[in-house]
Structure formats: C-alpha cells, structure tokens
Amino acid sequence: MTLSAPQIRARKRRHGAAPLVMVTAYDEPGARFATAAGVDLILVGDSVANVVLGHDDTLHVSLEAMCHHVRAVAAARPDAHVVGDMPWMSYHAGVDESVKNAAALIRAGANSVKLEGGRVRRDVVRAILDAEIPVMGHLGLTPQSVMAFGGFKVQAKTREAAAALILDAKVLQDEGVFALVVEGVPSLVGTQLTEALEIPTIGIGAGPDTDGQVLVFHDLLGLGNRKPAKFVRQYADLGPLITGAIAHFAADVREGRFPGPDEAYPNPEELTQ
Numbered sequence: 275m276t277l278s279a280p281q282i283r284a285r286k287r288r289h290g291a292a293p294l295v296m297v298t299a300y301d302e303p304g305a306r307f308a309t310a311a312g313v314d315l316i317l318v319g320d321s322v323a324n325v326v327l328g329h330d331d332t333l334h335v336s337l338e339a340m341c342h343h344v345r346a347v348a349a350a351r352p353d354a355h356v357v358g359d360m361p362w363m364s365y366h367a368g369v370d371e372s373v374k375n376a377a378a379l380i381r382a383g384a385n386s387v388k389l390e391g392g393r394v395r396r397d398v399v400r401a402i403l404d405a406e407i408p409v410m411g412h413l414g415l416t417p418q419s420v421m422a423f424g425g426f427k428v429q430a431k432t433r434e435a436a437a438a439l440i441l442d443a444k445v446l447q448d449e450g451v452f453a454l455v456v457e458g459v460p461s462l463v464g465t466q467l468t469e470a471l472e473i474p475t476i477g478i479g480a481g482p483d484t485d486g487q488v489l490v491f492h493d494l495l496g497l498g499n500r501k502p503a504k505f506v507r508q509y510a511d512l513g514p515l516i517t518g519a520i521a522h523f524a525a526d527v528r529e530g531r532f533p534g535p536d537e538a539y540p541n542p543e544e545l546t547q
C-alpha cells in the first residue's frame with residue numbers, strides 16, 4: 275500500500291522505524307521494477323536530465339518534461355509513494371507560479387513534490403503546503419546550485435556550514451516538510467542532522483545514520499556513462515548485458531538467423547496456393 279506523506283513523516287529510525295528506501299525512476303518500466311522490488315518511495319528526479327537526457331547538470335530539464343516523466347511513472351500504478359522533483363526555475367520566480375507548478379506535478383501523478391534549498395525557499399514551501407501539497411526538502415550538495423557552488427562539491431565541511439545546514443533543515447521542518455533529502459555531506463553532518471530533526475532524513479552521500487537512503491536508478495544498475503560518485507554502490511552491471519544482447523541481435527540479423535520460424539506468422543493457405 276502506498277505510504278502517505280504523514281506515514282513517511284513518522285518513519286524515524288530512533289523511534290524503531292525501518293529505514294526508508296527510495297530510488298529514482300523516470301518511466302513505466304523503471305517504476306514497475308522498483309515497485310516489484312518493494313521500495314517505499316520512487317523519486318522522479320530531475321537527475322533525468324543527466325541519466326536519461328544526457329546533460330552534464332540538472333538545469334536543463336523543464337517542468338513539462340518532468341510532468342511527462344511523472345506520468346510515465348504513474349502509468350505503472352506503483353505501490354510506492356511517488357515524489358515529483360521540481361526542476362530549476364519552476365519555484366524560483368514567485369510563489370503563485372511555484373504553487374501552480376507543484377500542482378502540475380501532482381496532476382501528472384505525483385503524491386508529493388521535492389524542492390531544493392533551505393531558508394531562502396521558506397515562503398515557497400509554505401505556499402505549496404498551504405495548497406495541501408506535501409513537500410520534501412533537499413539540502414547539502416543540491417545539484418541545482420552547481421553554478422553557485424562552483425561544481426559538484428561536498429557541502430557542510432566546516433562547523434559553521436554544518437550549523438547553517440541544520441538551521442535550514444529546522445526551518446523546513448517547522449514549515450511542515452514531511453522528509454528531507456540530504457546529499458553530499460560528511461557522515462557526521464548526516465548523523466547530527468538526523469539527530470536534530472523529528473522528520474526523517476533520506477541520505478545520498480550522507481553516511482549510514484540517516485533515516486533512509488536514495489540512489490539513482492542508472493547508478494544502482496550500472497547504466498551510466500561516467501564513473502559514479504563515491505557514494506554510489508552499483509548493485510548490477512546491466513550496461514554490458516544490454517550491449518551484448520543488442521550485438522547478439524545484430525549478428526543474428528546479419529547472418530540470417532533472425533527471424534526464425536517461431537518468430538514469423540504462418541502463411542495462410544490462400545496465399546500459398
């Protein structure tokens with residue numbers, strides 16, 4: 275059964291809850307596989323820009339494209355809670371527009387939305403929540419800040435920066451976000467943040483103590499085109515399997531082995547007389 279935002283909000287490990295499992299998916303097959311594997315949440319992440327659309331960052335994906343992928347994921351009718359990622363510039367140009375854009379993701383099939391940033395996004399978070407849309411936060415190495423950060427760099431490496439991150443998280447929690455993704459921070463910061471909050475943290479490169487973990491589908495399965503980040507554990511190496519299968523097909527076509535009799539429709543008698 276699909277977990278609701280309040281049910282996810284209650285999933286703190288220190289209160290005995292099992293860790294939350296989230297994986298990204300961008301289409302019906304991905305969502306179907308993730309559902310069959312029993313994940314708690316599917317994130318239709320703006321990482322689609324990197325791993326599906328071939329961009330170097332997440333800044334090149336539009337709200338329309340995100341809605342398209344949320345619809346494809348929803349078509350799998352997943353049991354998992356579907357989080358629709360708000361892409362860059364869909365919540366930066368005013369509160370009203372942000373609420374409309376969050377609603378578009380919900381109408382496409384998401385159960386909640388995720389957006390990046392702390393105190394600076396407070397008004398937007400409040401307005402989306404006021405529209406009865408559950409919001410997941412995202413702090414740390416937020417990929418939409420790549421230009422401001424000057425690259426994909428581990429965040430919160432000083433006491434001051436770690437304290438600022440925890441303050442941002444508390445502001446989001448006070449506004450009412452139901453969970454928080456924390457990405458690319460030292461493990462100790464992941465631990466301290468998780469201890470400081472009542473809402474669950476879902477880590478990606480934030481150490482072992484967060485209340486859940488998320489990985490990108492293509493990283494987990496070995497479908498990427500570059501060396502995965504340090505925090506990735508690759509559970510399968512599907513890239514070579516896929517290449518091998520397609521090469522096998524190509525060889526069969528070229529050497530006349532495909533299609534065979536079992537892969538062709540029988541000829542009606544009328545045509546053969």
Ligand code: KIV
Nearest residue numbers: 298319320321455488
């Ligand atoms: O878009 C995404 O895949 C994400 C995860 C890295 C959390 O935001």
